Amino acid sequence: MVRSSFPPRGMIDVPVVLNVSTRGKGLYEITDLVQQAVAEAGGSGMDGLCTVFMQHTSASLTIQENADPSARRDLEDWLERSVPEHDPAYTHVDEGPDDMPSHIRSMLTDVSLGIPVQSGRLMLGTWQGIYLCEHRRSPHARRVAVVVTPACSG
Numbered sequence: 001m002v003r004s005s006f007p008p009r010g011m012i013d014v015p016v017v018l019n020v021s022t023r024g025k026g027l028y029e030i031t032d033l034v035q036q037a038v039a040e041a042g043g044s045g046m047d048g049l050c051t052v053f054m055q056h057t058s059a060s061l062t063i064q065e066n067a068d069p070s071a072r073r074d075l076e077d078w079l080e081r082s083v084p085e086h087d088p089a090y091t092h093v094d095e096g097p098d099d100m101p102s103h104i105r106s107m108l109t110d111v112s113l114g115i116p117v118q119s120g121r122l123m124l125g126t127w128q129g130i131y132l133c134e135h136r137r138s139p140h141a142r143r144v145a146v147v148v149t150p151a152c153s154g
Helices: 031-042 069-082 099-108
Strands: 016-021 026-029 048-054 059-065 112-118 128-134 141-150
Touching: 016 031, 026 069, 031 048, 031 112, 031 128, 031 141, 048 059, 059 069, 059 099, 059 112, 069 099, 128 141
Parallel strands: none
Antiparallel strands: 016 141, 026 128, 048 112, 048 141, 059 128
16 A cells, blocks of 8 residues: 655645555555544544545445454455346446445445544544545555544634
């Protein structure tokens, strides 16, 4: 995974675009990349809201358990069973049999997440991680926008 350059420290409300390379279908944890963007954007004392946005229609985002890899595998398997490829009812098939299922899977998960920030840290739970969900079989370069909005003072 590769990220773009972060803006200078203290530049809040400036979008940072993370460039994430995937190897094909699966869940890719990006928590550390998002946390780094938060730290660079606002410094260690900032409180606010981090918005994470997927700039694609065949990939998505989710917050899930990051402690036990079997949870990730079970989620991936469930998506495969729930939205199979080669459904004869699909009409959007120009990009291959995994294209329409990837759009449906993206719709079932999230393309945008809002995560509170306290003292410059994402307020994720103990076992929570931020994942990029790649729904296509082929490797892709995915763009994820991160914006940190400071809490109102006063």
